[in-house]
Amino acid sequence: MKSFxxxxxxPLLLFCHWLLPAAAAVSAEIQGPLxxxxxxxxxxxxxxxxxxxxxxxxxxxxxxSKKTTTAITFVQERQSEPVDIFWASSPDAFEVLKKTGDLVxxxxxxxxxxxxxxxxxxxxxxxxxxxxxVSGFGITWNTTYLKQYxxxxxxxxxxxxxxxxxxxxxxxxxxxSGTTHLIVETILQGKGWQEGxxxxxxxxxxxxxxxxxxxxxxxxxxDGRFGIGPVIDFFGLSARRTGAAMDFVYPDNTVYLPANxxxxxxxxxxxxxxxxxxxxxxxxxxxxxFEPQISRLPVDxxxxxxxxxxxxxxxxxxxxxxxxxxxxxxxxKRYHVVNGLFDIMITYRLKALRRAWKGIHRAEKNLADHPxxxxxxEAKLSRARRLAAGVVISETQASAESLVSVYRPRKPGLPISxxxxxxxxxxxxxxxxxxxxxxxxxxEILEExxxxxxxxxxxx
Numbered sequence: 317m318k319s320f321x322x323x324x325x326x327p328l329l330l331f332c333h334w335l336l337p338a339a340a341a342v343s344a345e346i347q348g349p350l351x352x353x354x355x356x357x358x359x360x361x362x363x364x365x366x367x368x369x370x371x372x373x374x375x376x377x378x379x380x381s382k383k384t385t386t387a388i389t390f391v392q393e394r395q396s397e398p399v400d401i402f403w404a405s406s407p408d409a410f411e412v413l414k415k416t417g418d419l420v421x422x423x424x425x426x427x428x429x430x431x432x433x434x435x436x437x438x439x440x441x442x443x444x445x446x447x448x449x450v451s452g453f454g455i456t457w458n459t460t461y462l463k464q465y466x467x468x469x470x471x472x473x474x475x476x477x478x479x480x481x482x483x484x485x486x487x488x489x490x491x492x493s494g495t496t497h498l499i500v501e502t503i504l505q506g507k508g509w510q511e512g513x514x515x516x517x518x519x520x521x522x523x524x525x526x527x528x529x530x531x532x533x534x535x536x537x538x539d540g541r542f543g544i545g546p547v548i549d550f551f552g553l554s555a556r557r558t559g560a561a562m563d564f565v566y567p568d569n570t571v572y573l574p575a576n577x578x579x580x581x582x583x584x585x586x587x588x589x590x591x592x593x594x595x596x597x598x599x600x601x602x603x604x605x606f607e608p609q610i611s612r613l614p615v616d617x618x619x620x621x622x623x624x625x626x627x628x629x630x631x632x633x634x635x636x637x638x639x640x641x642x643x644x645x646x647x648x649k650r651y652h653v654v655n656g657l658f659d660i661m662i663t664y665r666l667k668a669l670r671r672a673w674k675g676i677h678r679a680e681k682n683l684a685d686h687p688x689x690x691x692x693x694e695a696k697l698s699r700a701r702r703l704a705a706g707v708v709i710s711e712t713q714a715s716a717e718s719l720v721s722v723y724r725p726r727k728p729g730l731p732i733s734x735x736x737x738x739x740x741x742x743x744x745x746x747x748x749x750x751x752x753x754x755x756x757x758x759x760e761i762l763e764e765x766x767x768x769x770x771x772x773x774x775x776x
Contacts, residue, residue: 347374354403384494400583406494447574450613456552461543477518479677491655493530506569509711521673554611675758700757
């Protein structure tokens, strides 16, 4: 009867807003199905599923594997589908679901001395989700590939726009990957709106492809389809630790953010959900993150004392110095707008970007090699670069309530407002015109330099 009383009490406690700590509130006799929606790779979720079911044999864990953006929509719109836990890397994905009321408060956060990473709270101040690991972001590369093509190792975000990396870089679209959205936001927040987009657009000229999922980037690097890619750290670290010919670097101006886990409001097995959260935060659950095929960073600071040799510690001064403050609310607010801009200016404009930047880089090299100073051509080159690197709207416009309140991702059957259609048409037109004009200017510079060289030969 005691166990039954605890089970009956849980919904009441949730209704009253706060639960007791998970370990005290969860019945020892948990059972039934536990449905987890996650964007994590199988190497991670299958390991936790196996360990949790071994500890709780009366519970059957079912995994719904989805990319972050699809997982958000699944939780929000598929109300008849069972789901107990939402488990992903992106803090702003959890903020989106919290704002729509799809996550339930399930723990009482500590106010005084709350745990944080670089000043960012590891747990949601409102008690709707908890950090279970730390995510860092950086660049991975194929060591054999770089040697084959005689390319230098990338060390910074800015390196990704180097001309010699043309068609050697891969990235996933932020509209299809919450991880990539965080990387894009990291660059935008670390460098500022204009300079950040300038970097992303010039990097776009180096892209071999835009992959459909975030794990397509490390897979493409490992397979040698391209040599370099921005990724969440565990992709690069796990590849390196499991013997792949790959390496990884945390560049300056990166971020360290909690990867989170939360309980969905419509959960039908909250006892098991609470037990699962408790397990991933336990010493056993945190140590699983050290396993080579997983290679994630635990949130438990003390557990790094038993970490493998040379394992990165995001709480150390060395790593903390590379991080920047991250505004999750800003990222959440303009989430879909940033993703839409990336697709319009980069994903769907890949060939035009390559042509424009190839022309600009050739013009830059030829102009730099020219013995005489040519101010008129240098001014023309500067204009070409500004056009190719220019974002089509300002940061203020991107966060304007009139836009973000109506902007939605494009999906079959999902209505799009006339305002959004008009804005996207304007962005597409401006992006196309900018790249066309930038390429024209670069080609004019190359033609004029060719004529100057011809005239010199004639004079001889």
